[in-house]
Amino acid sequence: MNLLVRGGTVIDETGERRADVAVSSGSIAAVGDSLDAPDGATVLEAGGCLVAPGLVDLHVHLRQPGAEEAETVESGSRAAARGGFTAVVAMPNTDPPVDCAPVAAEILSLAAGALCLVAPAGAITVGRAGERLAPMGELAALGVRLFTDDGAGVQDAGVMRRALEYARGLRARGLGVILAQHCELASLADGGVMHEGGWSSRLGVPGIPAEAEELMVARDLSLTRLTGGAMHFLHLSTQRSVALVAAAKSEGLAVSAEVTPHHLSLTDAELAGFDPNYKVNPPLRGAPDVAALRAACATGVVDAVASDHAPHPPEAKETTLQAAAPGMIGLETALAVALMALGPTDGTADDGAPGRAQSPEVAVAAPALSPREVVGLMSWRAARIAGLSVDQGGDQGGPLVPGAPANLCVFDPTERWVLDPARLSSRSRNTPWAGRTLTGRVRHTVYGGELVVLDGEAQR
Amino acid sequence: MTSGDAPFGAHRHLLSITDLGAVGIAEVMRVTDAFVEVARRPIPKVPALRGRTVVTLFAEESTRTRLSFEAAARRLSADVLSFSMDHSSVKKGESLRDTVETVTAMGVDALVVRHPEAGAPHQVARWVDAAVVNAGDGWHEHPTQALLDCYTIRQALTERSGIEPDAVGIAAFDGLRVAVVGDIRHSRVARSDVLALSALGAEVILVAPGSLLPTSLQGWPLSAVSNDLDAVLGTVDVCYLLRLQLERGAGKFLPSVREYASSYGLTARRAALMPEHALIMHPGPMNRGVEIADEVAHLPRSLVLRQVSNGVAVRMAVLFILLGSATAPSEAEALLDMTAE
Structure with a gap:
């Protein structure tokens, strides 16, 4: 398939320039002014659009195997493609979990037909039970790079220490594995269902204190120091969590961190109506936390924005707040919400109407990252954490130069659109953005040289 | 209507x-x-x-x-x-x-x-x-509980003053000092009563052991929070006792029920610390001998049955x-x- 992306502005790690991009045989053939279309090329109009390396989502739940009614590798990858992603890291809390080679192999075989690269993550412990180490070496041999018990944190410090030591050994053997933690101390979370604060107290809803996350962040930073290991912190949600990571980075520890679009834009005030679509783990926090996460994206403390796309069937949400499953889908809204939360468009699209794209009390001065910086958090920087970047031998997030793999996300950073859940490609509908106006829309996605999304519509 | x-x-x-x-x-x-x-x-x-x-x-x-x-x-x-x-x-x-x-x-x-x-x-x-x-x-x-509590307070106050309830309206609550005592953390009655009483102009004081207060009271329309019931009783117009919800696990927030009763139970001695006009309320069912002593529950100033x-x-x-x-x-x-x- 030959393509010509015409009239856009190319943004990548090296900078920003007006240029056309020609694609041929899965690779970028040329980048430059007024390129001629290759033979039989499909021309993609990109006027007013930014042309970026495909986005990389470090954190998605594709629910296969085990909960195919909520999502499959295929439907999730289609949602990803429509969100501008050309690679996703699929969390291992499937049923059965990815704690042995056959399950990883099954997902890899499903991934062969997907609309983006699907990289399965592996569990740190067998059954994600937090007790015995999963066969990380065998999984790494299949290409698994990121290991996590996501959904829960590894509660036992001794087990986590051994996991870090073992993973360090695998790294020394050239297997670029990284451990990733869902930081939440179960004894403090204690059945909580939302952020513990004024809102949970007034609503009479059991709360999860910020300290449930922060104590495990602090513990794992100590264990990273102790073991000389490397650690990625999943979906950080509090002011002090990012402060702890900032201190660890200045100390020189090998750590990285991600935040989600929803933690950058929504607060616990959204729970006032007890709507389970706002129930997520970690919970939506307070406005000072949102402001701190935004600032941490601007200062480089946060390395990536990841969706934590967590599909659930209707019955898992059409119940009480306490009984509902935590999680929200996010692949098809992640770029827009991140651009709005972090970019200079913040506020202009937020008129305080019911369709607003952030909680009212966080309508504070945004750090105003450029779209290129936001895309960096969602593409080349995320790709490096996942071990998928071009400089690590992968094909994701690299500069758009001739010869590079043709993974592209073409988006209009100013287009306003209203999210209609019925039009999503995900099998699930549990989004907090239904009916809200978003700014920034993915126009075309090219994966491995194939046009998988054209004018916002999946091509297969 | x-x-x-x-x-x-x-x-x-x-x-x-x-x-x-x-x-x-x-x-x-x-x-x-x-x-x-x-x-x-x-x-x-x-x-x-x-x-x-x-x-x-x-x-x-x-x-x-x-x-x-x-x-x-x-x-x-x-x-x-x-x-x-x-x-x-x-x-x-x-x-x-x-x-x-x-x-x-x-x-x-x-x-x-x-x-x-x-x-x-x-x-x-x-x-x-x-x-x-x-x-x-x-x-x-528990909104209807708070409504009946407010109604009962106004009824008792207007009967005492001899003024028609309609003539007083909600002015009966202006500056009224109400202590809500006990397991605030797990109490829907407390949440509704605090909202209702404060909306009507009453001053609400929460009294509880530290572990039975919510971690945050941000946004609660309160006049004060105290851990010391004895210190509060002298100035209250209404003492509202909450049920210790042992069936909801309130017990694990306390060293013992005995220790709770000795610090926060409304005994005859404590009831005597209250001004003579002060009223006693409880949403029921009562744990007699825990949050309220039997003889206190039967005092004329107790509005429990009303x-x-x-x-x-x-x-x-x-x-x-x-x-x-x-x-x-x-x-x-x-x-x-x-x-x-």
Whole structure:
């Protein structure tokens, strides 16, 4: 398939320039002014659009195997493609979990037909039970790079220490594995269902204190120091969590961190109506936390924005707040919400109407990252954490130069659109953005040289 | 009712005291006065809701609250259906939504919902056309309890002063000092009472051991918070004791029930610290000898039984306001004046 992306502005790690991009045989053939279309090329109009390396989502739940009614590798990858992603890291809390080679192999075989690269993550412990180490070496041999018990944190410090030591050994053997933690101390979370604060107290809803996350962040930073290991912190949600990571980075520890679009834009005030679509783990926090996460994206403390796309069937949400499953889908809204939360468009699209794209009390001065910086958090920087970047031998997030793999996300950073859940490609509908106006829309996605999304519509 | 305005504002339901505000609470009290008068008649029943169906849907057993709502609905001549959602039916796999939709498919005008989880009535209200009344949801709210508490306080104060309740209105609450004592953390009664009393102008003081207070009290309309009951009692007008909810695990927040009773129980000695005019209240059922001593529960200043009897009239008022608003105001007035045939 030959393509010509015409009239856009190319943004990548090296900078920003007006240029056309020609694609041929899965690779970028040329980048430059007024390129001629290759033979039989499909021309993609990109006027007013930014042309970026495909986005990389470090954190998605594709629910296969085990909960195919909520999502499959295929439907999730289609949602990803429509969100501008050309690679996703699929969390291992499937049923059965990815704690042995056959399950990883099954997902890899499903991934062969997907609309983006699907990289399965592996569990740190067998059954994600937090007790015995999963066969990380065998999984790494299949290409698994990121290991996590996501959904829960590894509660036992001794087990986590051994996991870090073992993973360090695998790294020394050239297997670029990284451990990733869902930081939440179960004894403090204690059945909580939302952020513990004024809102949970007034609503009479059991709360999860910020300290449930922060104590495990602090513990794992100590264990990273102790073991000389490397650690990625999943979906950080509090002011002090990012402060702890900032201190660890200045100390020189090998750590990285991600935040989600929803933690950058929504607060616990959204729970006032007890709507389970706002129930997520970690919970939506307070406005000072949102402001701190935004600032941490601007200062480089946060390395990536990841969706934590967590599909659930209707019955898992059409119940009480306490009984509902935590999680929200996010692949098809992640770029827009991140651009709005972090970019200079913040506020202009937020008129305080019911369709607003952030909680009212966080309508504070945004750090105003450029779209290129936001895309960096969602593409080349995320790709490096996942071990998928071009400089690590992968094909994701690299500069758009001739010869590079043709993974592209073409988006209009100013287009306003209203999210209609019925039009999503995900099998699930549990989004907090239904009916809200978003700014920034993915126009075309090219994966491995194939046009998988054209004018916002999946091509297969 | 004399006007066609919706007294609950834009709300078709009673989910939280915040749905009402001072104006709505005052309206409920005004309508309650009429129903208290009805209760004194030889046949304490009016045809106001004849032909209407009220369902009590309880996912948590509470004989007192259920009886009170059912008595209220029957005295308004509504048909009453009673549905218990025990945990076995949940285990059979039927979701709350399916249960609610099944019940409302039978033709229901009001659903009175009690549920062990906060916000359950809010979810139910999203799924049905019927009016939903929150009869207690987890630790969140118990709005009709707060309404009957406010009504009972005003009744006691106006009887003492000899002024007609209507003449006083909500001014009776202006500057009234109310101590709410006990397991605030797990108490829906406390949350509704704090909202209602403060909306009416009372000063609310919370008194509890540290572990039975919510971690944050941000946004609570309080005048003070104390851990020392003895220090507070000398200046209160009302001492409202909460039930220690041992069945909800309140015990693990305390070293022992004995230690709680010795520091926070209203004993005869502590009751004597209160000003002579001060009133004593409890939502029931009481743990005698824990939050309230037996002899204190029987003092003339204790309003515990009055709270129960006013509960029926207050719930009549709530059901009448929610369901009667479909009736023309003049017709509603006439229905109220008739006795049931």
